[in-house]
Amino acid sequence: MSEALKNFGVVKAEEMVLNMGPQHPSTHGVLRLRIRTDGEIVSHIEPHIGYLHRCFEKHCENVTYPQVIPYTDRCDYLASMNNNHVYAMAVEKLMDIELPERVEYIRVIVAELQRIASHLMALGAMGLDLGGVTPITWTFRDRERILDLFEYTCGARLLYNYIWIGGLSHDLPPKFVQYANEFLDYFEKQIVEYDRILTYNKIFVERTADVGVLPVDVAISYGCSGPVLRGSGVNWDLRKNEPYSIYDRFEWEAAVGKGEVGTLGDCWDRYWVRVEEMRQSVRIVRQALAQLPKEGDVHAAIPKKIRPPKGEIYFRAENPKGDLGFYIISDGSPVPYRLKMRSSTFCNLSVLNEIARGWMISDVVAILGSLDIVLGEIDR
């Protein structure tokens, strides 16, 4: 808590309960925040969720393993490829499937492109929440290009059902590598523009630097992950620390917050980690495109009948928003006996009360934007 605000709070006024949401532009979907305020100072925040609850887990107990994939698309709908990827890898681990090289490379390419798209959305929305209207049009424009590439590949722009258990629905279309490289060349310049218009903009920095500082111990005890955890200076990226798929073959660095303009772990650091991650993702995609094997059937390893043996599995991977985990219990039938999804944004949101206490209501918007939540995944 900053010094000025501490003094401001000395004058105790009557507390008021304020409902923010579920229809509020800065609550990113349908989140209701029940804020107890003292004047304009927040004394307690209670997030109320469940407005987008669709019984994802129960639903999965009634559909076969491949049919779950369209449902995972709809959890974190800004990062559907990553959701598909994690779920497919979980079932593959349960069934002991060896994948062709080409499939692994294509998966990494689309997952990293999707990570860029998800972070673009986070950047633009955070700028918009804080009053910068221009950046979101630019980030959306570039996100569209990634979605175009995906549409070119699998026909869908948002909910792909592209990564299957044991393979992919389609091979890459001809010239995909060329188009993707063209996009990366174009996009690297765009990141510089985002830095100029938003990242180092004085107004933006004033709104985010030193605001909502998340200490490392709090972040870990609340189970935060992804850019929220790395923004606090913890070098923890599952792609580096527990390499899955083929991430150990590429040269890149995990983006970790440094406290460049303010305190370590403030809103700006969490924001900056995302910008830096986009740069790293570009690096990964470039290497993957260069190393992509020419030959390989993406349908080769898809089992005829998907009936995992009896047993259970927990598999987690680094999504744009944090660790996404799938816990699957199989009873040997074509339908999962139980499927649990560990949502990263659910944990990230739970820390809101801890870091937003003592700040003003307008800062809550900045903090919420920096947490980058998606209600589709929180409520499931």
Added chain:
Amino acid sequence: MSAYFRNIGIAISTLWDGMRLTWKHFVNKKELNATLQYPHEKWPIPERHIGFPEASYNIIRSRLHVDIDNCISCRRCERACPIHCIKIDAVKAPKDHELGQTSNGTDKKLLVARFDIDMAECCWCNLCTYDCPEECIYMVGGPNGKKHPIDYEFSKRDRNDLVFQFATASDEQVAEISAAAGVADPRAARKQRRENYYLPDGGQAEAVDVKAADKADKPAVDKPKVKAKPAEPKMDMSALSVIEDRVVRGLAKKTAMGAVRAGKQPVEVAEAVKAALSEAGKLTAALETIIGQLAQATITQPEAAATEKPVAETKAAKDTPEGEIDLSVLDGITDRMARGKAKAILNRAKRQGGPVAAAVDEIRTTLSGLGKLNSEIEEILAKLEG
């Protein structure tokens, strides 16, 4: 102090930088535009600003289409669908019925009686298309553009139009093959279910009724209706209907009803009504005479009503053969009001067993009083008399 000015300096320089960038985009709006004026200008779906050629797409998820001639109704797509928006009914054809072959050369053994896809429910997961052994279900456009052109913004006026029905077999064909195969006609059964959907019991009671009627060999309508309500003593209250004031009439009738239900005699009932009206301060001399008439009315007891009424009805039916008075003759009257009046009078005469000629006279006088009597009606009435 220097920190203060440095702060201002940073603020101005970053703002200036941002503004310059915005200006650049403003000037170069043709190159770097982010929006498209949608209804006025459209991107043809496959070629966006990156310029992918349509044929090189892996797939375009536009709309599901089924080449029904190639469908062998294996139902794999139906099973693959995670939300069950594909509905298939099929009839197995007997050996002597040839259904032909698909373009892949597979014999068709089942007749597709129904192949509905509810595109309002579809989640575009594309899972149904991969499983199809004949490749007859697919998303239109793109690489499938040769089979079916792309359906840009396939919007419909009505949500029900989004249920696409692909089965082309005629009703007769379905009926013939299911009869030959000895199974129920799925299409006719569905139609029946749909027609009966809004009946209170889904049309089941009707079906039972028809069976019962068939057994008894006479229409079910003739059966005496059994009232669920317990029988109550009744009294002729028509005397009270003369009262003009609605409030007074209502009060009088209500009191009378209550008294009758309590099992009182007509004289007591009249007394009760009188008391109620005088209490309300509405009793006049004219009303007293009316209530006096009420005292002479009779009360029908429930037991008597239950046993005697049907007998009386059947008697009446026997005494006046109903065949003579045929209401349908009056259907020839074109004027709706005149027809209604005439029918009502004739119906009353029929029920009371009165002579037809008197009823016809009454119709004549009523209609001429309304100015509705014309040559057409005269003709019909003459027919009725003759």
